[in-house]
Amino acid sequence: MANLTGLFQRGSIYYVRIVLPREHQLRSSYKNGCYVATLGTCTYREALLKGTIKRAEILGYSTIGATNTPLQESLRSLTLSQIFIRWQRASPRSRDSLNACKRSLRFYEEFTKNPPINELSREQGDGFRAWLQAPDRNTTSKTARDRLVWIKSLIKYAQVDLGLLQRHPWEGIDIKTTTTHKRRPWDTSELQTLFGQALHTSYSFPRDWRAGADASYWIPLLGLFMGARLGELSQLRVIDICTEAHIPVISITDECDFQKVKTPSSIRKIPIHSELIRLGFLDYVSDLKTDKKELLWSDLSIRKDKPGGYFSNWFGEYRKSIGLSKYPDFHCFRHTVRSQLAEADVSEAMIDSILGHQIKGSAGAKIYSHKTVAMLSKAIETLSYSGLPLQRIYRGRI
Structure with a gap:
């Protein structure tokens, strides 16, 4: 230096x-x-x-x-590692973003020897791109591209925010990615394997602290019958389960400091499927209110900046332990729900409202009217898994 x-x-x-x-x-x-x-x-x-x-x-x-x-x-004459210090203070950054950028910066420094920002050349960018994809690095194209994008973002910050460069020397240098494992819906046999374990047949919780006791039983079911993101489900409070126009709904929000949403369109209300009610979900919520609990999963540890992080790690290991491979993963529940809704001729706008995607042509609705909630409920009720006979086993909190 x-x-x-x-x-x-x-x-x-x-x-x-x-x-x-x-x-x-x-x-x-x-x-x-x-x-x-x-x-x-x-x-x-x-x-x-x-x-x-x-x-x-x-x-x-x-x-x-x-x-x-x-x-x-x-x-x-500042180096990119010095610019990184200013970049991380310029606006709030999540811990995951900072760590990812730091890792990419270490690769950049190893290859370029960290020259002053005004000495960066396009040739270095092309060389760095090739170096990231070298066979001996054993890195996927997506990982290599992510690392390149982080470095290009720092250079852009130096150019646009700090005004240190007249042009971006690495503009247009990119890495094409290939999908190694394409996410897909769960099939019937996989769902039977997942929900055929003692966890979902006898309410027998895993000992792993990351599973969150009751959360390990209910969160996969909520994902299957609602299509919500894991992070959204992991951060729920008891008061987020409410009723609108006599329809029970789950409110996805960012009202609390620990609650995060991916986009503004993610703030929404999702009607609770009748199958979840039959299995005892509302009774579970009622028991929590009796116990004066604030969080829906009192035994689930919420990871800072990534609420579902710990649960995700457990679920991945649990899935492999029962013979299911890397895919389908938890996120594939969203693909399962979208596929089912599309087959039931539910409109794309309605599907996007349920899944929390921005509706094409508008900013998306955050608060649904009585009529819209009823329409959403009708759409949710089209979800059906005939090859998955689930038994009600909830008899009160353990």
Whole structure:
């Protein structure tokens, strides 16, 4: 990593000493000709970034009429790893996004040796693309493309937000992806295997803490009869199960700090299928109200920034343990529901409303009227799995 003129430490804190030009307007305030400022950090990499910016701010005062100002020259010499520090502070980022970007940045640094941003070339971008896809890396095309996209995003931030580049040197450099495993609906035999285990025949919970006790029984059923995303189901509260115009619904919302939705169109109300009611779901909710529980799954740990993360990890391992391969996975319940609804001649707009996709030609409805709820309920009731005889086994919370 490059050095910064005037960077030094007092104790563990970094400072920067800037020698002021003779014509600088701050010269009258600093008789010795030196401006010293604390950078408020004990981390060398962060000190480099803050110190570079501070030098640019101070020396930029004396640049009137200059073709290339010290501000421009100083910031253009930033490396992408320094720009990453500014990028992560520019707006809220999820932990998963930060970690993914950091991993991609390590690959970038390994290949390019982390040059100043103004020295990035198109040839480097093409080489990095080829390097990411090298056979010895044993990486899927999607993973390689994701890593390239993260780096291109940082470069774009430097170009658009910071104004450090006149053009994006890697614009148009991309990786075509191929689908290794295409998601598909669950078939009848797979559903019979999944719901034929002790978990769904005797309400016998797994010992794994990630399964969330009652959640392990109900969440797969909700996915099958509602098509909701795993994260949406994992973060539900008891009050999210309510009634509209005498129709029981589940409200998908982001009202609480721990609740996340994928898009604004994801905020919706989904009528509860009669089969879920027959199996005792509303009785389960009633028991929670009696126990004065706030969360629908009191034993389920919610992962920060990814509510269904822990449950997803458990479900993947559980699925493999009972002889089901990588696909279909939990997300394939959404494909199952969409396929069933389409076969029942439910309109695309109605399917999108149920699944939380943006309705084509509009922003999508967030709050449904009485009539719309009734229509959604009628559509939901077309879901039927004749080869899956489910027995009611819920007799109260364990």
